Amino acid sequence: EPEVTQTPSHQVTQMGQEVILRCVPISNHLYFYWYRQILGQKVEFLVSFYNNEISEKSEIFDDQFSVERPDGSNFTLKIRSTKLEDSAMYFCASSEQGEDTGELFFGEGSRLTVL
Amino acid sequence: KNQVEQSPQSLIILEGKNCTLQCNYTVSPFSNLRWYKQDTGRGPVSLTIMTFSENTKSNGRYTATLDADTKQSSLHITASQLSDSASYICVVSAPGANNLFFGTGTRLTVIP
Numbered sequence: 001e002p003e004v005t006q007t008p009s010h011q012v013t014q015m016g017q018e019v020i021l022r023c024v025p026i027s028n029h030l031y032f033y034w035y036r037q038i039l040g041q042k043v044e045f046l047v048s049f050y051n052n053e054i055s056e057k058s059e060i061f062d063d064q065f066s067v068e069r070p071d072g073s074n075f076t077l078k079i080r081s082t083k084l085e086d087s088a089m090y091f092c093a094s095s096e097q098g099e100d101t102g103e104l105f106f107g108e109g110s111r112l113t114v115l
Numbered sequence: 116k117n118q119v120e121q122s123p124q125s126l127i128i129l130e131g132k133n134c135t136l137q138c139n140y141t142v143s144p145f146s147n148l149r150w151y152k153q154d155t156g157r158g159p160v161s162l163t164i165m166t167f168s169e170n171t172k173s174n175g176r177y178t179a180t181l182d183a184d185t186k187q188s189s190l191h192i193t194a195s196q197l198s199d200s201a202s203y204i205c206v207v208s209a210p211g212a213n214n215l216f217f218g219t220g221t222r223l224t225v226i227p
Contacts, residue, residue: 004158041219042217042218042219042220043159043204043217044217045215089156091158093158103149103161103164104149104161104215106151106159106160107158108157108158109156109157109158111156
């Protein structure tokens with residue numbers, strides 16, 4: 001069964017360092033997303049991406065964050081200068097249709113720990 | 116304000132027993148309601164997705180109900196198994212982009 005894959009599964013970094021989280025969405029999906037989940041809290045939307053550009057972003061997704069689809073398969077989330085409060089589980093998701101009607105398929109997540 | 120509230124926050128049941136999880140929402144307009152299962156440290160996995168016109172949907176031992184008039188949904192788990200131990204998240208969608216509203220989840224623990 002097709003699945004969304006994410007790497008790394010866990011990354012530990014020092015505050016102020018740049019981090020890149022990688023995702024390979026399901027191949028025929030057109031909509032891509034990043035969510036995050038701070039330990040013990042609800043899942044929060046970061047950004048959606050369609051047709052090679054950001055379609056929506058939340059207040060969390062400030063200038064420190066960026067997304068890219070560098071080739072036909074990868075979808076990356078970059079955090080330029082990590083802060084302690086960026087420590088969370090980051091989930092990539094993809095869907096065939098927009099998130100309001102299409103089923104979302106989540107990856108297993110990348111756990112980011114900022115020291 | 117668009118909100119999704121789930122209850123109980125946590126639940127412990129014996130293996131083989133049934134349980135029901137609740138979700139109340141204030142999201143309007145409404146597109147669909149989803150239930151996800153999230154194992155600890157893993158990504159959410161879709162169990163059911165229901166539109167306005169559907170009031171019940173099953174996926175194996177999981178049965179979701181939806182009352183769009185009262186804005187309530189429930190997830191019923193029959194004959195629970197140890198592998199059902201997870202968080203169950205209710206997500207309500209409104210039309211348009213960035214319009215998924217997540218509940219905080221119910222943490223279910225099934226014990227032998």
